[in-house]
Protein backbone atom coordinates (compact mmCIF):
# COMPACT_ATOMS: atom_id res chain seq x y z
CA UNK A 454 0.00 0.00 0.00
CA UNK A 455 1.04 3.59 -0.57
CA UNK A 456 -0.07 7.08 0.51
CA UNK A 457 -2.28 9.52 -1.39
CA UNK A 458 -4.12 12.71 -0.38
CA UNK A 459 -7.85 12.27 -0.89
CA UNK A 460 -11.12 13.83 0.21
CA UNK A 461 -14.60 12.37 0.35
CA UNK A 462 -16.63 15.49 1.00
CA UNK A 463 -16.35 19.14 -0.01
CA UNK A 464 -15.17 21.65 2.57
CA UNK A 465 -12.13 23.45 3.95
CA UNK A 466 -8.59 22.07 4.12
CA UNK A 467 -9.67 19.81 6.99
CA UNK A 468 -11.42 17.50 4.48
CA UNK A 469 -8.02 16.41 3.13
CA UNK A 470 -6.80 13.09 4.49
CA UNK A 471 -3.92 10.78 3.73
CA UNK A 472 -5.31 7.47 2.50
CA UNK A 473 -3.62 4.12 1.99
CA UNK A 474 -4.18 2.97 -1.58
CA UNK A 475 -2.75 0.15 -3.73
CA UNK A 476 0.51 0.99 -5.51
CA UNK A 477 -0.16 2.31 -9.03
CA UNK A 478 1.91 0.95 -11.94
CA UNK A 479 3.04 2.37 -15.26
CA UNK A 480 1.11 1.14 -18.30
CA UNK A 481 2.32 1.28 -21.90
CA UNK A 482 3.79 4.70 -22.69
CA UNK A 483 3.67 5.72 -19.05
CA UNK A 484 6.22 6.44 -16.37
CA UNK A 485 5.87 6.09 -12.60
CA UNK A 486 7.53 8.78 -10.50
CA UNK A 487 8.41 8.47 -6.82
CA UNK A 488 7.36 11.93 -5.68
CA UNK A 489 9.78 13.92 -3.50
CA UNK A 490 8.00 17.31 -3.45
CA UNK A 491 4.43 18.19 -4.45
CA UNK A 492 3.03 21.67 -5.04
CA UNK A 493 -0.21 23.19 -3.84
CA UNK A 494 -2.32 25.65 -5.84
CA UNK A 495 -5.38 27.82 -5.15
CA UNK A 496 -7.29 25.87 -7.83
CA UNK A 497 -7.08 22.67 -5.73
CA UNK A 498 -8.69 24.51 -2.84
CA UNK A 499 -11.39 25.92 -5.11
CA UNK A 500 -12.24 22.36 -6.18
CA UNK A 501 -12.19 20.68 -2.77
CA UNK A 502 -14.25 23.51 -1.29
CA UNK A 503 -16.79 23.28 -4.12
CA UNK A 504 -16.01 26.81 -5.29
CA UNK A 505 -14.39 26.09 -8.66
CA UNK A 506 -16.06 27.93 -11.51
CA UNK A 507 -14.12 26.01 -14.16
CA UNK A 508 -13.62 22.25 -14.68
CA UNK A 509 -14.11 19.79 -13.18
CA UNK A 510 -17.66 20.20 -12.02
CA UNK A 511 -18.22 16.55 -11.29
CA UNK A 512 -15.91 15.58 -8.48
CA UNK A 513 -16.23 11.89 -7.63
CA UNK A 514 -15.32 10.73 -4.13
CA UNK A 515 -12.81 9.85 -2.96
CA UNK A 516 -11.01 12.40 -5.14
CA UNK A 517 -7.25 12.75 -5.39
CA UNK A 518 -5.58 16.13 -4.92
CA UNK A 519 -2.73 18.21 -6.28
CA UNK A 520 -1.14 18.71 -9.69
CA UNK A 521 2.54 19.69 -9.38
CA UNK A 522 5.28 17.22 -8.51
CA UNK A 523 8.99 16.52 -8.74
CA UNK A 524 10.63 13.19 -8.13
CA UNK A 525 12.55 10.23 -9.50
CA UNK A 526 11.48 7.82 -12.23
CA UNK A 527 11.12 4.40 -10.61
CA UNK A 528 9.11 2.39 -13.17
CA UNK A 529 8.74 2.69 -16.95
CA UNK A 530 5.96 1.11 -19.01
CA UNK A 531 6.27 -0.72 -22.32
CA UNK A 532 7.46 1.41 -25.21
CA UNK A 533 8.93 4.20 -23.09
CA UNK A 534 12.16 5.29 -24.72
CA UNK A 535 12.79 8.72 -23.28
CA UNK A 536 13.09 7.92 -19.58
CA UNK A 537 15.12 5.52 -17.46
CA UNK A 538 15.02 4.49 -13.82
CA UNK A 539 16.61 7.14 -11.62
CA UNK A 540 15.92 10.10 -13.92
CA UNK A 541 15.04 13.26 -11.98
CA UNK A 542 11.88 14.84 -13.34
CA UNK A 543 9.08 17.33 -12.75
CA UNK A 544 5.63 17.81 -14.16
CA UNK A 545 1.95 17.88 -13.36
CA UNK A 546 -1.04 15.59 -13.20
CA UNK A 547 -4.37 16.90 -12.00
CA UNK A 548 -5.88 15.50 -8.80
CA UNK A 549 -3.05 13.01 -8.47
CA UNK A 550 0.30 14.51 -7.53
CA UNK A 551 0.01 14.56 -3.73
CA UNK A 552 0.94 10.92 -3.40
CA UNK A 553 3.97 8.70 -2.98
CA UNK A 554 3.71 7.72 -6.65
CA UNK A 555 2.27 9.43 -9.70
CA UNK A 556 1.86 7.74 -13.09
CA UNK A 557 2.05 10.01 -16.14
CA UNK A 558 2.33 9.73 -19.93
CA UNK A 559 6.03 9.94 -20.81
CA UNK A 560 5.59 13.04 -22.99
CA UNK A 561 4.26 15.03 -20.02
CA UNK A 562 7.49 14.85 -18.02
CA UNK A 563 10.30 17.38 -17.98
CA UNK A 564 13.88 16.63 -16.94
CA UNK A 565 14.87 18.43 -13.72
CA UNK A 566 18.01 20.50 -14.25
CA UNK A 567 20.57 19.58 -11.57
CA UNK A 568 20.70 23.13 -10.23
CA UNK A 569 16.91 23.52 -9.94
CA UNK A 570 16.08 22.81 -6.31
CA UNK A 571 13.72 19.95 -5.55
CA UNK A 572 11.40 22.38 -3.78
CA UNK A 573 11.23 24.71 -6.79
CA UNK A 574 10.75 21.78 -9.17
CA UNK A 575 7.95 20.38 -7.03
CA UNK A 576 5.90 23.56 -7.24
CA UNK A 577 6.60 24.74 -10.77
CA UNK A 578 4.10 23.14 -13.13
CA UNK A 579 0.84 25.10 -12.79
CA UNK A 580 2.27 28.46 -11.75
CA UNK A 581 5.13 28.19 -14.22
CA UNK A 582 3.07 27.19 -17.23
CA UNK A 583 0.43 29.78 -16.39
CA UNK A 584 2.98 32.56 -16.10
CA UNK A 585 4.69 31.47 -19.29
CA UNK A 586 1.51 31.23 -21.36
CA UNK A 587 0.03 34.47 -20.04
CA UNK A 588 3.19 36.46 -20.75
CA UNK A 589 3.54 34.97 -24.23
CA UNK A 590 -0.10 35.79 -24.97
CA UNK A 591 0.55 39.53 -24.67
CA UNK A 592 3.56 39.65 -27.06
CA UNK A 593 5.31 42.12 -24.75
CA UNK A 594 8.15 44.29 -26.03
CA UNK A 595 10.44 46.95 -24.50
CA UNK A 596 7.79 49.49 -25.54
CA UNK A 597 5.36 48.05 -22.96
CA UNK A 598 4.58 49.09 -19.41
CA UNK A 599 2.75 46.16 -17.85
CA UNK A 600 0.89 45.87 -14.57
CA UNK A 601 1.23 42.45 -12.92
CA UNK A 602 -1.07 41.84 -9.96
CA UNK A 603 -0.21 39.62 -7.00
CA UNK A 604 3.36 40.03 -8.22
CA UNK A 605 4.90 38.22 -5.26
CA UNK A 606 2.52 35.24 -5.50
CA UNK A 607 3.09 31.89 -7.17
CA UNK A 608 2.08 32.89 -10.70
CA UNK A 609 2.75 36.61 -10.38
CA UNK A 610 6.37 36.43 -9.31
CA UNK A 611 7.24 34.29 -12.33
CA UNK A 612 5.07 36.30 -14.75
CA UNK A 613 6.58 39.60 -13.58
CA UNK A 614 10.12 38.34 -14.18
CA UNK A 615 9.25 36.83 -17.59
CA UNK A 616 7.63 40.12 -18.59
CA UNK A 617 10.81 41.90 -17.56
CA UNK A 618 12.87 39.52 -19.69
CA UNK A 619 10.79 40.71 -22.66
CA UNK A 620 12.16 44.19 -21.94
CA UNK A 621 8.90 45.60 -20.58
CA UNK A 622 8.71 48.02 -17.64
CA UNK A 623 6.92 45.98 -14.96
CA UNK A 624 4.77 47.37 -12.17
CA UNK A 625 3.83 44.72 -9.65
CA UNK A 626 1.04 44.98 -7.07
CA UNK A 627 1.80 43.63 -3.61
CA UNK A 628 1.59 44.38 0.10
CA UNK A 629 4.27 46.67 1.50
CA UNK A 630 6.06 43.65 3.03
CA UNK A 631 6.89 42.47 -0.50
CA UNK A 632 8.01 45.79 -1.98
CA UNK A 633 11.70 45.46 -1.20
CA UNK A 634 11.70 41.93 -2.58
CA UNK A 635 10.05 43.05 -5.85
CA UNK A 636 12.48 45.95 -6.15
CA UNK A 637 15.35 43.47 -5.87
CA UNK A 638 13.93 41.79 -9.01
CA UNK A 639 13.75 45.09 -10.90
CA UNK A 640 9.98 45.31 -10.55
CA UNK A 641 8.30 48.60 -9.55
CA UNK A 642 6.11 47.72 -6.55
CA UNK A 643 2.73 49.29 -5.95
CA UNK A 644 0.32 48.69 -3.07
CA UNK A 645 -3.01 47.27 -4.20
CA UNK A 646 -6.36 48.56 -2.92
CA UNK A 647 -8.01 51.96 -3.01
CA UNK A 648 -5.94 54.59 -4.81
CA UNK A 649 -3.87 52.06 -6.81
CA UNK A 650 -4.54 53.83 -10.12
CA UNK A 651 -3.14 57.11 -8.76
CA UNK A 652 -0.13 55.32 -7.26
CA UNK A 653 0.59 53.67 -10.63
CA UNK A 654 0.37 57.05 -12.38
CA UNK A 655 3.11 58.28 -10.03
CA UNK A 656 5.32 55.44 -11.29
CA UNK A 657 4.20 55.72 -14.92
CA UNK A 658 2.48 59.06 -15.72
CA UNK A 659 1.67 57.85 -19.23
CA UNK A 660 -0.32 54.87 -17.86
CA UNK A 661 0.17 51.26 -18.92
CA UNK A 662 -0.05 49.33 -22.19
CA UNK A 663 -0.87 45.84 -20.87
CA UNK A 664 -1.75 43.89 -17.73
CA UNK A 665 -1.34 40.40 -16.33
CA UNK A 666 -3.99 39.91 -13.69
CA UNK A 667 -3.50 37.20 -11.12
CA UNK A 668 -5.98 38.42 -8.56
CA UNK A 669 -9.27 39.70 -9.96
CA UNK A 670 -11.47 42.59 -10.93
CA UNK A 671 -9.57 45.40 -9.21
CA UNK A 672 -6.62 44.88 -11.54
CA UNK A 673 -8.78 44.60 -14.64
CA UNK A 674 -10.59 47.83 -13.80
CA UNK A 675 -7.34 49.61 -12.97
CA UNK A 676 -5.73 48.43 -16.20
CA UNK A 677 -8.65 49.75 -18.27
CA UNK A 678 -8.55 53.06 -16.40
CA UNK A 679 -4.81 53.30 -17.04
CA UNK A 680 -5.24 52.91 -20.81
CA UNK A 681 -4.50 49.24 -21.48
CA UNK A 682 -6.71 47.93 -24.31
CA UNK A 683 -9.01 45.09 -23.19
CA UNK A 684 -7.34 42.57 -25.48
CA UNK A 685 -4.00 43.27 -23.79
CA UNK A 686 -5.36 42.51 -20.33
CA UNK A 687 -5.01 38.83 -19.50
CA UNK A 688 -6.78 37.71 -16.35
CA UNK A 689 -6.42 34.22 -14.92
CA UNK A 690 -8.54 35.15 -11.92
CA UNK A 691 -11.62 36.92 -13.32
CA UNK A 692 -13.30 35.08 -16.15
CA UNK A 693 -16.42 37.25 -15.93
CA UNK A 694 -14.30 40.12 -17.28
CA UNK A 695 -13.72 38.15 -20.48
CA UNK A 696 -17.38 38.42 -21.42
CA UNK A 697 -17.90 41.87 -19.98
CA UNK A 698 -14.86 43.70 -21.41
CA UNK A 699 -13.27 41.37 -23.98
CA UNK A 700 -10.17 40.75 -21.89
CA UNK A 701 -8.30 37.47 -22.41
CA UNK A 702 -7.87 34.48 -20.09
CA UNK A 703 -4.82 32.51 -21.14
CA UNK A 704 -3.74 30.16 -18.35
CA UNK A 705 -1.84 26.96 -17.71
CA UNK A 706 -3.43 25.11 -20.64
CA UNK A 707 -1.69 27.56 -22.98
CA UNK A 708 1.79 26.19 -22.25
CA UNK A 709 3.41 22.84 -23.07
CA UNK A 710 5.95 20.61 -21.32
CA UNK A 711 8.57 22.17 -23.62
CA UNK A 712 7.66 25.58 -22.20
CA UNK A 713 7.97 24.19 -18.68
CA UNK A 714 11.39 22.83 -19.61
CA UNK A 715 12.45 26.25 -20.90
CA UNK A 716 11.26 27.90 -17.69
CA UNK A 717 13.00 25.24 -15.57
CA UNK A 718 16.26 26.14 -17.28
CA UNK A 719 15.75 29.84 -16.53
CA UNK A 720 15.01 29.11 -12.86
CA UNK A 721 17.94 26.71 -12.60
CA UNK A 722 20.23 29.42 -14.03
CA UNK A 723 18.95 31.97 -11.51
CA UNK A 724 17.56 34.15 -14.31
CA UNK A 725 14.07 33.74 -12.86
CA UNK A 726 13.66 33.45 -9.10
CA UNK A 727 11.00 31.22 -7.61
CA UNK A 728 10.93 31.82 -3.86
CA UNK A 729 9.75 28.97 -1.68
CA UNK A 730 7.40 30.49 0.87
CA UNK A 731 7.32 27.38 3.03
CA UNK A 732 7.73 23.62 3.02
CA UNK A 733 5.21 21.47 4.89
CA UNK A 734 5.60 17.78 5.65
CA UNK A 735 3.17 15.66 3.59
CA UNK A 736 1.21 14.83 6.74
CA UNK A 737 0.46 18.55 7.21
CA UNK A 738 -1.27 19.01 3.86
CA UNK A 739 -4.30 20.64 5.50
CA UNK A 740 -2.10 23.16 7.31
CA UNK A 741 -0.34 23.95 4.02
CA UNK A 742 -3.65 24.82 2.35
CA UNK A 743 -4.77 26.80 5.38
CA UNK A 744 -1.69 28.99 4.86
CA UNK A 745 -2.26 29.24 1.10
CA UNK A 746 -5.87 30.33 1.62
CA UNK A 747 -4.70 33.26 3.74
CA UNK A 748 -3.57 34.63 0.36
CA UNK A 749 -0.19 36.10 1.21
CA UNK A 750 2.38 33.53 0.26
CA UNK A 751 5.55 34.70 -1.45
CA UNK A 752 6.20 32.29 -4.31
CA UNK A 753 5.28 28.68 -3.68
CA UNK A 754 4.22 26.51 -0.77
CA UNK A 755 5.27 22.87 -1.28
CA UNK A 756 4.84 19.53 0.47
CA UNK A 757 7.80 17.31 1.28
CA UNK A 758 7.23 13.56 0.97
Ligand SMILES: NC(=O)c1ccc[n+]([C@@H]2O[C@H](COP(=O)([O-])OP(=O)(O)OC[C@H]3O[C@@H](n4cnc5c(N)ncnc54)[C@H](OP(=O)(O)O)[C@@H]3O)[C@@H](O)[C@H]2O)c1
Nearest residue numbers: 495496583603605606607608627628645668689704705749
Ligand atom coordinates in the same frame (compact mmCIF):
# COMPACT_ATOMS: atom_id res chain seq x y z
N1 LIG B 1 -6.41 29.93 -15.11
C1 LIG B 1 -5.29 29.31 -14.78
O1 LIG B 1 -4.72 28.56 -15.56
C2 LIG B 1 -4.72 29.59 -13.42
C3 LIG B 1 -3.50 29.00 -13.08
C4 LIG B 1 -2.92 29.30 -11.85
C5 LIG B 1 -3.59 30.16 -10.96
N2 LIG B 1 -4.81 30.67 -11.30
C6 LIG B 1 -5.50 31.58 -10.37
O2 LIG B 1 -4.70 32.75 -10.25
C7 LIG B 1 -4.76 33.25 -8.92
C8 LIG B 1 -3.35 33.40 -8.34
O3 LIG B 1 -2.76 32.12 -8.20
P1 LIG B 1 -1.39 31.98 -7.40
O4 LIG B 1 -1.01 30.56 -7.42
O5 LIG B 1 -0.41 32.98 -7.88
O6 LIG B 1 -1.89 32.39 -5.93
P2 LIG B 1 -1.05 32.73 -4.64
O7 LIG B 1 0.36 32.32 -4.78
O8 LIG B 1 -1.80 32.19 -3.48
O9 LIG B 1 -1.13 34.33 -4.58
C9 LIG B 1 -0.71 34.94 -3.41
C10 LIG B 1 -0.48 36.40 -3.68
O10 LIG B 1 -1.72 37.09 -3.83
C11 LIG B 1 -1.49 38.44 -3.43
N3 LIG B 1 -2.72 39.12 -3.10
C12 LIG B 1 -3.57 38.86 -2.06
N4 LIG B 1 -4.60 39.73 -2.08
C13 LIG B 1 -4.40 40.55 -3.16
C14 LIG B 1 -5.14 41.63 -3.72
N5 LIG B 1 -6.28 42.06 -3.19
N6 LIG B 1 -4.63 42.24 -4.84
C15 LIG B 1 -3.47 41.84 -5.38
N7 LIG B 1 -2.73 40.80 -4.88
C16 LIG B 1 -3.21 40.17 -3.81
C17 LIG B 1 -0.57 38.30 -2.25
O11 LIG B 1 0.22 39.46 -2.21
P3 LIG B 1 0.76 40.11 -0.83
O12 LIG B 1 1.24 38.95 0.01
O13 LIG B 1 1.83 40.99 -1.31
O14 LIG B 1 -0.41 40.79 -0.20
C18 LIG B 1 0.24 37.04 -2.52
O15 LIG B 1 1.57 37.32 -2.92
C19 LIG B 1 -5.68 32.29 -8.16
O16 LIG B 1 -6.99 32.79 -8.21
C20 LIG B 1 -5.59 31.01 -8.97
O17 LIG B 1 -6.72 30.16 -8.81
C21 LIG B 1 -5.37 30.41 -12.52
